[in-house]
Amino acid sequence: MDAVNAGHRKWPSYSVFVGLILLYAGERIVVGADSVRYLFSGLGFLTILGSAVFRVTEMGKVGADRKPMLTLFTGATFGVMAAVVLYGATTFSEAGEGQNVLRVAIHVAWLLLLAVSLGGLVALEIAVFPVAGIDRYEDRKLRRFFERGVGTGLLVASAVVFNYITTREDKKIDFSFGREAVATDQTKGLIKEISKPVRVVLFFPTDSEVGDAVDQYIRSLDGLSSQLTIERTDQALAGKLASETGVSENGFIAVSHDKTHEKIKVGTEWDASRSRMKKLDSDFAKAVVKVTQSSKVAYFTVGHKERATDPASDDSRPPLRQLKKILANNQYEVKSLGLGDGLGQELPKDHAIIFIMGPEKPFLPEEIATLKAGLERGARLLIALEGEGEGDSMPELLSALGLSFDKTILANEKAHVRVTRTPADAAYIVSNKYSSHKSVTTLTRNSNQLFTAFGKSGSIEKLENEPPGVHAEVVISAMPGTFADQDGDYIFDKATEAQKTFGLAAVVTRTATAGADREGRAFVVSDADVFTDDFLRNEGNALLLADIAYWLADVKEPVIPKVTEEDVRIQHRKEDDVAWFYSTTLGVPALVLALGFFVAGRRRKR
Template sequence: MNDSRAQAGEAEVSGKDEGAARRSPEPPPDADKQAPPAAPREAPALRAGGWMVPAYAGALLLLFLGERVVPTIEWARYGLSGLGVATLILVTALRFATALREAGERRAVERALAILSALGVVAVAAYFSTTDAGRALLGVAKAAPDVRARVESATTVGWIALLVIATVPLFFGEAALAPMRRAERIEGRRVRAATLSGVTLAFAAVYSALFVYGASQLDLKADFSYYRTARPGDSTKRVAESLTEPLKITAFFPQLNEVGAEVEGYLREVQASSPQITVEMHDRLLVPALAKEAKVTQDGVIVLSRDTSRETLIVGSDIKAAGAKLKSLDADFQKALLKVVRSQRIAYLTVGHGEMNEAAGAAAADGRTARNLRKLLESQNYLVKDLGLAQGLGSEIPADAYVVVVLGPQKAFLPEEVAALKKYADGGGHLLLALDPDAKVDLDPLAGVVGLTWKPEILLNDRVYVRRRYNESDQAMLVTTRYSSHASVSTLSRHAQQAPTIFPGASSLDKQGGGDLKIDFVVRSLGETFADVDGNFKFDAQSEKRSAYNLAAAVSKELAPAEEGKEKKELRAFVVADADVFSDPAFRNEPNIVLALDAFRWLGGEESFAGEITTNEDVRIEHTKEKDQVWFWATILVAPAMVLGLGLFITRRGRRASGRRS
């Protein structure tokens, strides 16, 4: 049985062979002549490959070792540097030879890499010009010192930049080409993209390095750290410049203390303002006698001494605890400096008429307070006192009053009080009058004390104003940048466009007829402003007109020339038609603080101290219920919805594109 199956299988196979023989054509008789045997392949010539980048990098390493590691051993230097340069030239020549043999995209890619390799050789040649042999060969060594320095600097920057621009794109391009070198065809677009990325990165690195190098040549300092220190402001420097007697500043900080380094930098800048200032930095424990004499018992203390006057400023020596002090160092230092430079003065603030400095209840809740103005006076070495009927406001202003301040009275002054103020002014007194139209009382007698008239109509501007309540009443929130060149607003006038002051509900001022007072209107409103005569918060072209109104005035009159050792007797008054310009909410706008500061300096005869006080204190962030609701819904609903919508858009767009391709 098995034999029969075997025979049947052999028959089947033989049948298949016969069928195949019938289907296959017979080879032509001259087939061996048509297909000669293949000739043996020649050995491939040396060409660019993955080994080129390590060889190029190794050549640069040899050059570095020769020029920077063993430059004093001549045989090692010339051997390593020569081998490195020879390798660079050989690799570059081989790249160009390979580019000539190739075709198509491979040829373009190899040519680009060869050019980058040649640029590296040029960079090495430029480096040679910075060596002693190169300078002697090019004649740079015999040039003038300033010329030689400029040439060496330019050449050094040039060869480093060229080397970075050559090697980074070369390595990027070779990394992209390496996986495709043995392929029949390469993807040139990928290599070009990698090379361009390398070029971009190289130029960015070169630009950053050049920027840092250029910045290092400038004598400028910028501190972006969280605990940044306030630098001396113009005002502090001018106070220092006014010194006519020596001032000694002694700072007690531990050695290598971070806070001490910041404070020393600040004090050195102040010292540069006046030859009368000397600065000493000491470790309290190393000079116990000096610390005891200065009555210093802790680190982080600055002592200012002039004759018998002495002031102490405590900063602290721990950077975390002293961070807030460093931010307000300029303001605190100027306060101590003024106490040493001149004696303390007295400023009287009138009370008994609902003034802003004694606001309480609803007025205080609405922000109509002047606590910051009081602090400003104290920082300028003023002792602030109240002035009412009990203190002589109804009869005679106290003789020790250096300046009298009237801040937005809500009740009319008695005739006797007005007469006392006029007598004080005529005798050479100094007044600051802030007259507010919200009082709904006649304040014209107060303005008349210094030869002015007060117009109670509230001023509006329906084009330029500050949003507060988001209704028509916001038109009374005037903004102005129009300042005169008078000394009472000198800082604002120098920075007018960057220093807009806010007048939250102002009236206007004008001159009285006659008189021998010198009146300068130092702050004026913008030209689109109009007086709202009918009180409807709308401009009526028939009864109202747009104009620039007088918002503040500086009044002066010299009564007697200055005597030796004494100040000249002169009436000085600063009058504003809006008390709210000095309120705590308005002081959130820094130009309003500058307006008050310059006004008091002019009243005190210290207009030469005018300038800004620098501070790096963080601005207080205040939230309202409406703003919190906006942020809540924006983060909970709006932002996720935008992300979801963007995702749906991209997904649907991708599906449409794939559908079109199919």
């Protein structure tokens, strides 16, 4: 067996590592000050050089039996030094054109050489470590350790180079929803209808992936109208255009008509842009509507403790801030309508929609008379009633509309939204039972995905005898299992409570009388919470508002373009949540466990 004498010195190997650390400190940590950098780097290089020189001198002093081992140590140390020299060549020489390939080759070479040499050196030290106290080594074993160390170093360096190349030449395929925006028929219809010139400018760098995706979306609308012009530019290269449209950086779409500009922020990086891309179709349609449409007026009645868009500090009821914002986004000017504004005499002629949102004080007889008269002359009303608290049932106005309202709170033990996770949640009912009426058209089309949520709602019933010229129709009904909670315990009591089909929303049309140029319309909903901030976060509620406004205002353009996305929010319903929870946390794990006991039991019997 080949053997060499012991007496191995470890410090030269440790010096190599110390030298490398000093070099790293000189080149990367104290890089600002030249003198300190040269001190650290120089010391590092000299330490490695000293180690190599010591190994060579040592080789001259030992006998032939130790030479093979020292040759390996010396070779590894010189390998590290050569790698350092090659690294130095890349820092001291300025690469010109055409020298880049050579520079990259030297970078790869020093990295490989360093990894291989260090791998060998570490492997040799590991091989020597357990037998450092005895005086004989197996030369063959040392050599194999060295080979494995070199192999590991080579593999690690190759892996680094391989990963470097795949990172530089990375190819990505995105399989998730929400990356590509798709123009809906609604938006295409809007573009076809525009009667004024609209200029769309995309501010994106030429190599932006997000810019390409936005470009693809906008170009799908190109040619639908001669009024639409589209261009793409880098914000840095189009200073004048950018300042005209108020765009200060790339990642924006500017939609302009004359001197009116709307900006849509998309961003230039996918991570931040993904969520914006989901809304792009909706945002783009809104911007087009905003720059092309003339202003409309939405009146909110006041003076009867209605829900407010900007509630007073002592009003704890959920506000309608989001509703106001949506209306403003759609070119509606929001105004108040009280007794002093003519509510007792005549409805304003410029109104698009009059909102009566959960009044708690009764309207005066002259106000009711004005509303009734207005309806005969083509007024458009959105009446949201209030089941809970002091909500006014507005019996006189409703009877003129062929409807009645029952304030008893509806509850459903299964079809409800989980809000407090208590039995009281049963009063937060949901429904996707829509009629085919135009005022709920989007919801009807997507009834399997979209439901409307109500918070402590009463119920609406159609009167058997409608007043002349009036036609009423229930358009949203409560889900099966809904009951009028007479005792307020949110639990269905067979003896005193009945489950039946309750009306949650109704539309009313009033034939136009002589002198009126259009029919009167009203949309009556059984709960004012439906349009409060929290409830409008539910897509079904938001789209109900869109559909109602579209029908009431009777505009050609969509009032709130549908948010177009392949993805949808997962809403929580008690029965589903319970099924999901038990199947995932108990059902399947229990099944696997039972299978285990069955299999193990059978094996034991054998």
